[in-house]
Amino acid sequence: MKDVVSACPIEEAMRVLSGRWPTLLLYYLKEGPKRFSDLRRDNPTVSHRMLTLELRKLEQAGIVRRTDHPGYPRRVDYDLTPAGRRLLPLIDALGDWWEETITIRRTPQPLSEAA
Amino acid sequence: MKDVVSACPIEEAMRVLSGRWPTLLLYYLKEGPKRFSDLRRDNPTVSHRMLTLELRKLEQAGIVRRTDHPGYPRRVDYDLTPAGRRLLPLIDALGDWWEETITIRRTPQPLSEAA
DNA sequence: TGTAAATTACGCACATTTTTGTAACCGCCA
DNA sequence: TGGCGGTTACAAAAATGTGCGTAATTTACA
Numbered sequence: 316m317k318d319v320v321s322a323c324p325i326e327e328a329m330r331v332l333s334g335r336w337p338t339l340l341l342y343y344l345k346e347g348p349k350r351f352s353d354l355r356r357d358n359p360t361v362s363h364r365m366l367t368l369e370l371r372k373l374e375q376a377g378i379v380r381r382t383d384h385p386g387y388p389r390r391v392d393y394d395l396t397p398a399g400r401r402l403l404p405l406i407d408a409l410g411d412w413w414e415e416t417i418t419i420r421r422t423p424q425p426l427s428e429a430a
Numbered sequence: 431m432k433d434v435v436s437a438c439p440i441e442e443a444m445r446v447l448s449g450r451w452p453t454l455l456l457y458y459l460k461e462g463p464k465r466f467s468d469l470r471r472d473n474p475t476v477s478h479r480m481l482t483l484e485l486r487k488l489e490q491a492g493i494v495r496r497t498d499h500p501g502y503p504r505r506v507d508y509d510l511t512p513a514g515r516r517l518l519p520l521i522d523a524l525g526d527w528w529e530e531t532i533t534i535r536r537t538p539q540p541l542s543e544a545a
Numbered sequence: 546t547g548t549a550a551a552t553t554a555c556g557c558a559c560a561t562t563t564t565t566g567t568a569a570c571c572g573c574c575a
Numbered sequence: 576t577g578g579c580g581g582t583t584a585c586a587a588a589a590a591t592g593t594g595c596g597t598a599a600t601t602t603a604c605a
């Protein structure tokens with residue numbers, strides 16, 4: 316991800332949210348604070364490296380907050396910041412939109428204008 | 431992009447919208463039908479190849495409609511399907527969300543819960 | 546009384562995979 | 576000849592996975 320400076324907020328937002336993991340992590344963090352290993356269990360196909368990288372990215376973007384509790388067994392948890400929580404409805408809306416378009420694709424019908 | 435089958439609509443939607451170009455193309459197509467060369471002019475940094483690939487992807491996803499008008503100077507144009515148009519407000523909302531979080535980051539303030 | 550193992554959340558180096566760019570070529574038309 | 580809208584082969588760059596190492600502390604065990 317090149318550090319291209321852009322004036323376009325959509326482009327900036329997509330730089331953070333693009334890819335397979337960011338929205339999925341947000342989705343799981345919706346349930347409340349989670350530990351690193353919880354998130355790996357939630358999504359078994361993410362590698363530990365990717366998970367740290369993505370979490371750092373989300374942290375830097377102000378979407379996720381990382382808390383490192385000192386002590387044993389080591390314990391770090393991640394939860395959504397207010398900004399992250401404000402993002403949730405948008406992500407859900409995206410899911411709804413997709414389901415809608417899928418349904419339409421499955422239902423033979425002329426593509427009519429609904430301007 | 432591996433052809434992973436997923437039950438999650440958010441993941442599916444992001445498979446189409448991830449990356450630098452999809453949302454930008456949607457943004458420019460908002461203005462109405464555009465030709466290939468128009469889109470290249472709108473966004474001078476997209477390569478010829480990427481533009482075709484991304485347009486094909488959006489077409490397959492049912493977001494963009496390609497129309498090849500036969501005749502004199504060749505003319506192909508792309509415009510949003512109804513599904514694509516339904517996506518526009520979500521993309522705008524994403525831009526707004528980003529501007530909001532940026533503003534917050536610029537305004538020193540305690541991270542308070544706004545559950 | 547040691548000491549080795551297990552746990553958690555990583556970091557690092559290296560390898561592989563995927564994405565993207567470059568440049569050349571094509572058919573169509575004027 | 577030149578522009579439009581591509582495609583294809585090849586190369587560069589970026590993303591992602593793999594496996595090993597680490598710190599701190601408790602437990603297991605001999």
